[in-house]
Amino acid sequence: MPTHLITGAGSGIGAVLARRLRDRGDDVVALVRDAGRAREVAExxxxxxxxxxxxxQPGRLSWALSKQLPDRIDSLIHVAGVVDLGAVADLPPAxxxxxxxxxxxxxxxxxxxxLPVLRVSQGQIVFxxxxxxxxxxAGWSAYAASKHGLRALADALRAEEAQHGVRVTSIYPGRTAxxxxxxxxxxxxxxxxAERFITPESVATTILTALDLPRDAEITDLTVRPSR
Incomplete structure (x- = not known):
């Protein structure tokens, strides 16, 4: 059975996705920020x-994961994120x-x-x-800059890892409840x-569609918007 590593599995889209993957029999690994959050997610x-x-603290991830990672990973799904709004004139460097x-x-x-284990499994990375x-x-400069950068990261990664059989997908949800x-x-x-927005379940379904696509195809970019 495939093994998926998910960030942001503590709530929202990540929690729904982790539950659905687990319930269908896949192995799920959730990356959380601290021991307290680990207890909450485990429960x-x-x-x-x-x-x-x-x-x-990206620079400490290597040390943090050095003795925790599973031997096989079939997909890495980046869901976690933070947002703080504000005008460029007002946002401090922090x-x-x-x-x-x-x-x-x-x-x-x-x-x-x-990447080393994802190359072995010819796995998939979903942003x-x-x-x-x-x-x-207006007001979204820092968050949008980080997400524009994430798009560039995915595009470059896709071109680099195609030779290793690693698929890379970017999902662009609209406002989600x-x-x-x-x-x-x-x-x-x-x-x-919340009734005005996409449900986390709908976004999770979109991610599962990308993961389950036959190996002869790849969803590179997929935009999802509220129908209401």
Whole structure:
């Protein structure tokens, strides 16, 4: 059975995806930021193996994962992300650095660390990007910059790893009913109505479609938008 390593499995899209992969019999490994989060995810998702590594500190991921990684990984799915809105005139360096670290540098480093085993399995890497990775709006500069960078990372990686049989997919969901989206609305000063947005289940289905595609094809970029 395939083994999937997922970031962001503690809530939202990542939690739904981890549960669906587990329920169909796949092995699931969740990367979480600390021991407290590890306990929460282990309780919420019995049967899912939990590893600890803080995406906010990409330079320490190699040490954190040195003795925890499974021998085989068939897919690496980057779901975790952080967002802090603000005008360019107002955003301090710390908020730029945090978003770039978690949303871009950590996925690059985690991918680098896992490429040897992904090449052996001829596996797949999925980047759950954002509509902000395609177009930036006022107030979204740092987050959009990190997601535009994630798109560039995926495009370059795809070209580099095709020779090894590793598939690379970018998913660009529109606004999705997750705790992150609720926080975004708080920052925007707007009322939050989950019924207006894509469900995490729909985005998880999109990711599963990319993972389950026969090996003679590859979904490179897929945009998903609310129908309402």
């Amino acid at each position: 919420a998702l019995p049967g899912v193996r939990v590893l600890v590594g803080d995406l906010a 908020l730029w650095e945090q978003q770039l670290a978690v949303n871009l540098v950590a996925p690059a480093e985690l991918t680098r660390l896992l 759950v990007n954002s509509g902000a990775g395609l177009r930036a709006h 997750t705790p992150m989206q609720e926080r975004v609305h708080q920052q925007e000063g707007q009322d939050y109505d």
